[in-house]
Amino acid sequence: MSDTTTQKRKTTTSWQVKQRYNRKVYTKINADLPKELVATFKLATKQQGVSIASVFRKAMEQFIQEYPPKGEEN
Numbered sequence: 001m002s003d004t005t006t007q008k009r010k011t012t013t014s015w016q017v018k019q020r021y022n023r024k025v026y027t028k029i030n031a032d033l034p035k036e037l038v039a040t041f042k043l044a045t046k047q048q049g050v051s052i053a054s055v056f057r058k059a060m061e062q063f064i065q066e067y068p069p070k071g072e073e074n
Helices: 017-026 034-047 052-066
Strands: none
Touching: 034 052
16 A cells, blocks of 8 residues: 555644534624723733633623522523
């Protein structure tokens, strides 16, 4: 056998596939906030080495623990 038939083919996932997955699994949240507050927040997250999303996720999880929803409402 030649080397070309035994080598594993390299493939890449297209950005469209990743985008479809993200749309299926994640929800975007938008908020209108003062520019100065957002700039300070971004700087703080960068300096701490954490993502903005991780801060919001942790805050949401803590809020849900403190105020568990009663029933389901979408």
